[in-house]
Amino acid sequence: MAHEDYKEMLAAHALSALDTAEVRELEAHLQSCAGCRKQLSEWEETASGLAFVSLEARPLEPSRQLRGRILEAIRADAKAWGVSKEVKDGHRPQQASNVVPLKRPGTWSFPQTWSAIAAGLVLVGLVAALFVLWQQNREARRDLELVSEQVRQAQEQLAQQQEIIEMMAAHGTHRSELAGTKVMPGSHAMLAYDKDGRAILMAKGLPPPPAGKEYQLWFIAGGKPMPGKSFITDASGAVTLKDQIPPQARNAAVFAITLEPRGGVQSPTGEMYLISPS
Ligand SMILES: [Zn+2]
Numbered sequence: 001m002a003h004e005d006y007k008e009m010l011a012a013h014a015l016s017a018l019d020t021a022e023v024r025e026l027e028a029h030l031q032s033c034a035g036c037r038k039q040l041s042e043w044e045e046t047a048s049g050l051a052f053v054s055l056e057a058r059p060l061e062p063s064r065q066l067r068g069r070i071l072e073a074i075r076a077d078a079k080a081w082g083v084s085k086e087v088k089d090g091h092r093p094q095q096a097s098n099v100v101p102l103k104r105p106g107t108w109s110f111p112q113t114w115s116a117i118a119a120g121l122v123l124v125g126l127v128a129a130l131f132v133l134w135q136q137n138r139e140a141r142r143d144l145e146l147v148s149e150q151v152r153q154a155q156e157q158l159a160q161q162q163e164i165i166e167m168m169a170a171h172g173t174h175r176s177e178l179a180g181t182k183v184m185p186g187s188h189a190m191l192a193y194d195k196d197g198r199a200i201l202m203a204k205g206l207p208p209p210p211a212g213k214e215y216q217l218w219f220i221a222g223g224k225p226m227p228g229k230s231f232i233t234d235a236s237g238a239v240t241l242k243d244q245i246p247p248q249a250r251n252a253a254v255f256a257i258t259l260e261p262r263g264g265v266q267s268p269t270g271e272m273y274l275i276s277p278s
Helices: 003-013 020-032 034-056 061-087 110-169
Strands: 173-179 187-191 198-204 215-219 224-232 239-244 254-261 272-275
Touching: 003 020, 003 034, 003 110, 020 034, 110 187, 110 198, 173 254, 187 215, 187 224, 224 239
Parallel strands: none
Antiparallel strands: 173 187, 173 272, 187 198, 198 239, 215 224, 215 254, 254 272
16 A cells, blocks of 8 residues: 555544554554654544544434444545455555445545545544533523523512502502401401402411412402402512402492412302401
């Protein structure tokens, strides 16, 4: 083999993609060729850079497997073409037991096969780099989604608090205090509502309701209870609820909270937990 042939093998050697016989042959040439030695060290630098990229990627498996598969495919090709070259040149193949039948007749020469390997290695490098970028991008996107969700929740809470403050400060806002009955003496609630009937109920001291049950708000006008929304409380026994008070119940009404089947009912069936003074 000539210097040019060996030169084409250097990239594959740098990535340990040559077989033992090829390595022996190339190393013999390297003893006497300073040009090939210099180029090999350059390829080795590239190869270690590639390994560094692969190590930096946190989940290694996909890129490593892909790299292995590509190298395998390249080596299979190289073997086939290598045999073809040796047969064409009239030399006896070095490892008779390893002869791979030529699958694809073609016009590529032996050095071109090594060029294909070099191109394949560049592809491996690009795929590895792409994988790292894709991975980093995916993690960044996940972090971003998490933060966005937290921001969204914080904004929602802030908007609700602002709404409460605005309503409490608005001219003509009514406020009604609800005290716990003997069923739940420690509970307390406040209902604020404006002239249009927009209401906010803030309650505390109400333990989370038993399974299948919910609390329900009632607007009682002229002794007739009108249903409000049903709700559950949080782990601390508190709730903030928005509702709309019907026109008939906006003046001289009594407000109450009872325990009802989940989803609420049209007229009260359960025990009364809280009530405003009449
Ligand atoms: Zn050389």
